[in-house]
Amino acid sequence: MKDNVLMRVAARWNMPFLIIFALYTQTHGELGPGGGFQAGVMIAAAFIVYGMVFGAADMQRIVPRWLTDILAALGVLIYAGTGIYCLTQGYAFLDYTAIIPSNPGGAEPWGMVSVEWGVGITVASVMMTIFNEITEGTLPGQEHESHDTEMVGKA
Amino acid sequence: MSGILIIDLVLLALVLITAVATVESRNLFAAAVISSIYSLLMACFWTSMDAVDVAYTEAAVGAGISTILLIGTLVLTGTRETVRRIVHWPALLLCMAVGGVLIYGTLDMPAFGDPHAPAHEHPLYAGYTKQDIRKAPGSKGAEAYEASLTAARDGEHEAHGEDTEHSEHGEHNGNAHQDYFHGHVPNQVTSIIVAYRGFDTMFETCVIFCAGVGMIVLLRGRRGNPMKGGLL
Incomplete structure (x- = not known):
């Protein structure tokens, strides 16, 4: 698809808008519709469309696999860490009052933002991992080995 | 016939057409794209039902990432369906029976937007629409919340002087935290999902x-x- 001008331009020009809109969704999750899950999916979609057009190798140059592996775990860690922080302050698990004890109503959005970032990071990295693993060795930019076609036929 | 009903009927008719087209299409690439259109129409339908968050998720996941992953899979499988399909009567009957049971189940559901639906008359719902923070009674968080409410109420009393007639109805509890989203965030869906x-x-x-x-x-x-x- 790399040789197709239409696909190339569409992928290149959609990417910044998708990422900006995803960041808007991520940061305004507690004010409007959306949240971490939708934002993570959108960020992943931006990179995956890029990977489908320019090849998974090009995509993995921007977002290497070791990075998505670490980020997937980091997101869960942020979420659980927020809860454990509340525990260490003597509050219930994920009781966001612990963040600003003098103002529980003001603390609630901060807790939600922190948790939403965890969800967004995990979802984005896992979606990119799924794409990377499903299409391994099949997209332009990835080398085909001689026994590849056999394995694909069996699968 | 209201305008919203016409929009809903048109959307649902299109949803039905795209669903049949997805199943019937021999070209798998076309089927993937049509299923994306299906999700987009469903997103429009959720929006018309005021379920904006569901619509957002449907558009991002159903029309977005699923289609992309399906098309990525087509690179592996090829875009033509090779197996000749025949109608499997037991499977068809089973699907229709399950579908019939589900439709029968919806007959007991309250009408859309019914203010007397059980979910709206439950005692907890009244508290939730006021967006009161529900903490476990006796926990440290509940104590902190009560303290902040008392402090805010005292501040209001000083500001308004003798205007105390509303405080007994608990209205000041709501107003005191207006600057801080009443203790919860404006998007109730997010509030339920990540706090409640x-x-x-x-x-x-x-x-x-x-x-x-x-x-x-x-x-x-x-x-x-x-x-x-x-x-x-």
């Missing part, structure tokens, strides 16, 4: 993480080099 039942959402995130780990363990490096480009 934040524990569930944490494990949903863990499920997604497990899906990623499963992909890595099962599929990474299956073509020869086990360390190719990966951490694990």
